[in-house]
Amino acid sequence: MKKVFIRTFGCQMNIYDSERMLAMLQPDYTPTQEWEEAQLILVNTCSVRAKAEQKVYSLVGRLKHLKRQRPEVIIGITGCVAQQEGENILKRLPHVDLVLGTQAIYRLPQHLKQIEAGHGPIVDIALGDDFTQPLVFPTTTEDLPVKAFVTIMQGCDNFCTYCIVPHTRGREISRPPEDILKEVEYLVSKGVREIILLGQNVNSYGRKEKRFPSFAELLRQVACIPGVWRVRFTTSHPKDLTEELMQTLAEIPEVCEYLHLPVQSGSNRILRLMNRGYTREDYLSKVKRLRQLCPDITLSTDIIVGFPGETEEDFQATLDLLEDVRYAEIFSFKYSDRPLARAKNFPSKVAEDVKTCRLAQVHKLQSRITREINESFIGQTVEVLVEGKSPKDKTLWTGRTRSHHVVNFIGPEGLKGHLVYVLIERAGQHSLRGQFKDLIR
Ligand code: SF4
Numbered sequence: 001m002k003k004v005f006i007r008t009f010g011c012q013m014n015i016y017d018s019e020r021m022l023a024m025l026q027p028d029y030t031p032t033q034e035w036e037e038a039q040l041i042l043v044n045t046c047s048v049r050a051k052a053e054q055k056v057y058s059l060v061g062r063l064k065h066l067k068r069q070r071p072e073v074i075i076g077i078t079g080c081v082a083q084q085e086g087e088n089i090l091k092r093l094p095h096v097d098l099v100l101g102t103q104a105i106y107r108l109p110q111h112l113k114q115i116e117a118g119h120g121p122i123v124d125i126a127l128g129d130d131f132t133q134p135l136v137f138p139t140t141t142e143d144l145p146v147k148a149f150v151t152i153m154q155g156c157d158n159f160c161t162y163c164i165v166p167h168t169r170g171r172e173i174s175r176p177p178e179d180i181l182k183e184v185e186y187l188v189s190k191g192v193r194e195i196i197l198l199g200q201n202v203n204s205y206g207r208k209e210k211r212f213p214s215f216a217e218l219l220r221q222v223a224c225i226p227g228v229w230r231v232r233f234t235t236s237h238p239k240d241l242t243e244e245l246m247q248t249l250a251e252i253p254e255v256c257e258y259l260h261l262p263v264q265s266g267s268n269r270i271l272r273l274m275n276r277g278y279t280r281e282d283y284l285s286k287v288k289r290l291r292q293l294c295p296d297i298t299l300s301t302d303i304i305v306g307f308p309g310e311t312e313e314d315f316q317a318t319l320d321l322l323e324d325v326r327y328a329e330i331f332s333f334k335y336s337d338r339p340l341a342r343a344k345n346f347p348s349k350v351a352e353d354v355k356t357c358r359l360a361q362v363h364k365l366q367s368r369i370t371r372e373i374n375e376s377f378i379g380q381t382v383e384v385l386v387e388g389k390s391p392k393d394k395t396l397w398t399g400r401t402r403s404h405h406v407v408n409f410i411g412p413e414g415l416k417g418h419l420v421y422v423l424i425e426r427a428g429q430h431s432l433r434g435q436f437k438d439l440i441r
Contacts, residue, residue, distance in 0.1 A: 004029040005038035009056060010046025012198050012234065013169075014079055016149040017105055018044045021078070023136045024109055036066070040074045040112070045081035047164055050336040056081050060093050067095040074098065074115055078105055080168040084339065086125045101125030102169050103154070106136075127170035135179055146387045146399075146417050147194035147230075148187045152180050152218065156200040158237065160264075161275045161342040162304060162335060165200055174199075174206050177213055181221060188227035191417055194385055195222060197233040203240035216248040223254035229419060229441075230385060230402070234260045239277040241286050250293035256402040257294050261287070262302035266321030267314035270307050273346065280321065287325055298403035299325060303332040303362055306355030308346035310335075315358050322365055328373050328403065332362045367429065374405070374427035381437055382407065384422045386415040397436070411436030 004025055008018040021042060022031055032038050043060055046052040056077070063075055076098035077089055083101035090096060097120045098111055104124040111122045155170040156163075184195055197219070199205060206212030213221065215233075223231050231254050236245075238261055249255050261283075265271055268279050290297050303318060322330070334355040337344040384399040384407045391398075396408040397415050408431055409422045419440040426433040 001027075002029045002039040003032040003037055004040040004042065005032050005035040006042045006044060007035075007059065008044045009052050010044075010048065010080065012149055012196070013151065013154070013200070014044050014046060016151050016198055017079065017102075018042075019149075020136050021105055021108055024106070035063075038073065040076070041066075042076045042078055045077060045079040047080040047084050047168055047338065049333060050338070053081055057092070060096065064093075064095045074112065074120075076100060076108075078102075078108075080164070083125050083127075083168040084164065087123050090121055090123065097121045099123040099125065101127065103127050129171070129173065135182060144187065144190045144192055146192065146385060147196060148192045149196045149198050150180060150183050150187070151175065151198045152202060152215075153199035153205050157204075158201065158277070159275060159342070161273065161346070162307065162338065164338040164341050167340040169200060172201065172204060172208065174209055174212055177206075177218055177221065180218065181225065184222055184225050184228065188225060193227070193417060193419075194230040194232065195228055197222065197231065199233075200235060201237040201240060202233045203236050203242070203245060214242075214244065216242070216244045219245075219248050219255060220252060223252045228254055231255045232258060232404075236261055237277075238263065238283050238286060243289070246286070246290055246293050249290070249297075256404070257297045258300075258402065258404045259290065259297060260300045260302075263321065263325075264302060264304050265307065265310070265314065266318035267310070268317075270310055270314050273309060273343070274304075274307060275342075280317065284321075284324065296403070298328045298405075300329040300331070300404070301325070301327050303330055304335050305332065305358040305362060306335045306350035308335070308343055308350065309348040310350055310358075315361075319361065319365055322362070322369065326369050326373065327366070328405070329370060330362070330366050332359060332366070334359050371427070371429060374429070374432060377405065377424040377432050378427055379424065381421050381423050382432075382434075383440060384409070384420050386411075386418050386420060388416050401432075406431040407434055408432070409434040409436055415439075 006018050008014050035041050043056060045056045074097045077096055078100040082099045089099050097115050104126060107124060153174045155172045156166045157172045159166050202215055205215035205218060263283055264274055266280055382401045384401055386397050386399040390396040390408050397411050398408050400406055407422055421437040422434040423437050424432050424434040
């Protein structure tokens with residue numbers, strides 16, 4: 001049997017797409033972790049930041065030597081860099097056989113056949129206007145993880161001025177609800193207990209299709225499927241976070257009290273330049289409402305420092321917002337110019353050393369807040385969905401709380417896939433440590 005090596009960069013959408021590609025390749029290919037023994041090498045790429053894109057070019061550049069030694073190996077680049085660069089990839093990396101854009105990955109098997117028949121290289125970066133994704137389920141993977149992603153939409157219509165996604169993933173398209181529900185039913189039948197609904201902006205799910213439910217209604221339908229114990233979703237655009245969705249999050253027991261709500265900046269001036277469609281006040285009033293409806297909710301966010309024109313005052317507004325909201329976790333980045341994104345042409349670029357310094361300040365502040373939040377768990381008994389043994393210490397189980405905190409704990413054998421109570425005894429910067437108390441189910 002042939003072997004495929006897949007290297008995935010970027011977000012959960014890419015992880016999900018890599019899983020689908022793997023499923024489509026079965027039973028002809030089995031996955032391998034060693035690219036040296038693969039007949040097919042796929043690099044699923046991310047172009048959201050310049051650094052991720054550079055990593056792709058460097059990795060695929062290194063494969064040139066392998067291709068010289070074993071010309072029969074097929075090398076493919078998929079995902080956002082493929083979509084963005086298209087034919088240019090072949091000019092820069094002539095040893096590549098296949099360039100597949102974000103919506104073309106479902107044509108992978110047919111393109112491979114063509115290349116095997118000597119009709120390569122192939123570039124397919126067509127973007128469609130309907131959700132062409134077929135239902136693809138793994139046929140040979142018996143041991144699925146406890147949690148799984150399910151994509152519910154792709155693309156984005158928001159055009160934030162720093163972001164390349166609308167150019168690489170296309171316009172917003174929602175997936176038919178019946179396909180989503182079928183996929184969730186399949187995953188649950190294989191033992192998956194936590195479903196994470198994915199999309200660039202899940203909150204606007206179904207807006208363009210009259211027959212589709214709202215996102216809040218879709219959440220209810222997913223949560224109703226027998227065997228679904230937990231539901232999460234990402235990413236939520238703050239401007240599209242409706243009262244209906246906030247109430248649904250608070251009401252449905254299966255929907256975890258956790259929300260990733262990217263704010264990007266605490267300054268109204270910068271938010272306007274970013275074209276985010278909300279003000280700091282709008283954002284904070286939604287946070288307040290969420291906490292009224294769901295006092296235990298845990299929030300996380302994304303922050304960009306050094307957006308063009310960001311002054312010390314604007315940056316201070318971001319630090320103040322972090323103090324106000326007290327996120328459990330943040331993902332923070334230095335602004336970088338992306339091709340096709342409008343901010344690339346904005347004046348008043350912030351110097352690299354200033355961006356580095358601001359990012360360090362954000363990290364320092366957030367580290368303190370995260371530590372304080374983590375320490376507040378000590379002495380509490382929390383519900384954990386057990387994902388398996390800790391990769392760092394096989395004597396410990398690992399899983400997550402409803403609030404998305406990682407918990408490592410000592411407990412009896414056979415807990416994978418179970419919901420348990422754990423007494424938290426210690427708190428680190430990235431995880432909590434505890435003792436097994438009881439089996440829930
Ligand atoms: S909402 Fe903005 S940041 Fe998010 S994918 Fe769309 S354009 Fe990019």
